[in-house]
Amino acid sequence: MxxxxxxxxxxxxxxxxxxxxxxxxxxxxxxxxxxxxxxxxxxxxxxxxxxxxxxxxxxxxxxxxxxxxxEMAVGAMPDSGEVAEDLAQHALQNSGNYGSSTIRNHGIWGSLVDPEVRALLKDGYIHVRRQRGLELLERGVSRGQLAPDADLDLILDLMAGMTMYRNLVRDEPLLPQHYRAAAAALVSSPPRI
CATH class of the missing domain: 1.10.357.10 (Tetracycline Repressor, domain 2)
Structure with missing residues (x-):
């Protein structure tokens, strides 16, 4: 809440x-x-x-x-005019949250295992971040920069999963160029519905 x-x-x-x-x-x-x-x-x-x-x-x-x-910043809604750059910026905002020493702490991440905590975060912060991600991807579709049958949910999951894996499992933050490369690959050859 x-x-x-x-x-x-x-x-x-x-x-x-x-x-x-x-x-x-x-x-x-x-x-x-x-x-x-x-x-x-x-x-x-x-x-x-x-x-x-x-x-x-x-x-x-x-x-x-x-x-x-x-402790989590929602961040500004990126709109550079290019969906790949916007997706990279959106993911970088997320990385800033997950890469902070406070949130990266495993005691915090352990909270997400609890179904009630996870549901509350999903309905709050995570919902807002996901809606922004979907909005920027839909904007990319309307601009003709992203295929209309692209699986927008999966694109967001892949970017978020990459962030979580690198920060939690490998304990190595991602650099902006990593996000840009991943976003460019997902936009140019997106998973399809």
Whole structure:
């Protein structure tokens, strides 16, 4: 649940407390992963009651998703006039998120294994990023730069998968020229529906 969609019941929420809770949650995820995230420990660390946390986020998963989303930048919508360059720029924005030392931490990535956290991120940050990716690819189709029967979903999955694999498995960030080469290949010879 993004921070701007916090649950609101009763008196107005204390924004400073909300920020402290999110910071402490992120630190807890970095230190011990989602499996060790305890609401009681977060409440104690920021000196609030558990109810203050549950007023903002209904579940531990919602709290974890909000802390992770807080660290992820959606980025600007690229429009260079060339779909391959726009796709590369879109992927570079994603790489900036996944390549950061905070998000690259395996405790954070372990959160995605939890179905509830994954669903919340998929409905929030990931949905926004994917919609932007689809929009720029559809713009490329309308400009005649990408085949009308190109599998746009698969193109986005391939670019995102490349980023995740290089950052998480190989522990090597991708360079802009890697994204440009991959985007150019996918645009010139796209997978088809």
């Amino acid at each position: 993004p921070t701007d969609q916090l649950r609101q019941t009763g008196r107005p929420l204390d924004n400073d407390l909300t920020e402290r809770i999110l910071r402490e949650t992120l630190e807890s995820l970095l230190a011990g992963g989602y499996v060790n995230l305890k609401i009681e420990r977060i409440a104690s660390a920021v000196e609030c009651g558990k109810t203050a946390i549950y007023r903002r986020w209904p579940t531990r998963a919602a709290l974890a998703a909000a802390a992770i989303e807080r």
